[in-house]
Amino acid sequence: MKHPQIEIVIADDHTIVRQGLRKLLEEEECLKITGEAMDGREAIQIVQKLKPDIVIMDIAMPILNGIEAARQIKQSELKTKVIILSMHDHTRYIRELLSIGVSGYLLKNAASGDIIKAIHAVIKGESYLSPTISNRVIEDYVGMNKKTSQDELYNTLTNREREVFQMMVEGYPTKEIAETLCLSPSTVKSHRSNIMEKLKMDNISKLIQYAIQLGIIDIQI
Template identity: 85%
Template sequence: MKQKPIEIVIADDHTIVRQGLRKLLEEEECLKITGEAMDGHQAIQKVFELEPDVIIMDIAMPVLNGIEASRQIKQSALKTKVIILSMHDHTRYIRELLSIGVSGYLLKNAVSHDIIKAIKAAVKGETYLSPAISSRVIEDYVGMNQKTSQDELYDTLTNREREVFQMMVEGYSTKKISEILCLSPSTIKSHRSNIMGKLKMENISKLIQYAIHLGIIDIQM
């Protein structure tokens, strides 16, 4: 009897990356791409709609980044495994994503064999890391790295506040954020106020600088 293929969703804001990854993975008979997403919100929607076995997630996506999307997926009752495929090897990303419970973290320079190996490991309940990431994890624990006070402030934000925070620093207006999240403008204004208070920020300029420090947005934006 033929084994059921592993169903996968690919989440990355670059079309060429999604297309390349789809072509690579579909060469394996045991793998099947069932959906794609361009940002974190779409990634969550696809997971709830399709309930794939695995979602391969980029970190630096607009509207909602891969970290927050992974967090919401892992907090759900769904059994979808999350594998991070990113160009970033920031220690904070690695630490937070592993604490969330992702099943793999690979860099985008990983060879195809590693990606396929990570997928197969994930469905078996195992965790797979790129060699470079494994080294960073070991260094982090050996060095007893502690969170900075700025990281701790970010941890005080709720999931919804983190969503609003990212869109704020990406330049979305209160009206646009309310439309995306299907919330009233007054609710978004309340979230904005809470965010500024919790992060102890006086203006949007400092908030953007803080977001760059955390890696929420890239300096090139």
């Protein structure tokens, strides 16, 4: 009896990464790639439309990063499991994503076999972490899992404010933010003011520095 295929969506802003991952996964008869996304916002839309079993996402994506995309997917009623595939092993990323409820976290230098193992583990309801990530988790708990004041301020932002925040620090003008998020320009301006107030910032330069410190944007992008 043939088992149903595991349906997967891939989200990464680099075409070559998506193509390589698709080729790798499609070599497995039990896996089926049903969609691809280039940023976090598109990933959410595709997951909502296709309802895959698993979405494999990068963290550093434009418009909406993988952390916030994962948060919104897990907050929804969707049963889609989230696996993070990233080059970053920053403690803040790991802590935040595990608290959100992602099922797997692998580094991009992981062996191809590890990615397949992660998919099968996650589909069975288990979690899968790269060895390096597991060590980071242990170190974090040994360190009392303390949150910084930076984390606390950022956590006061709503999901919508986080979307606006990322687009602001990526340099998008108010009009384009409004069009992308289906908001009015006045609503975006209101969000900008609230963000500045909550984060205790008075100019965009400080916001950009803050976003880099938190890892919301990557200076290598």
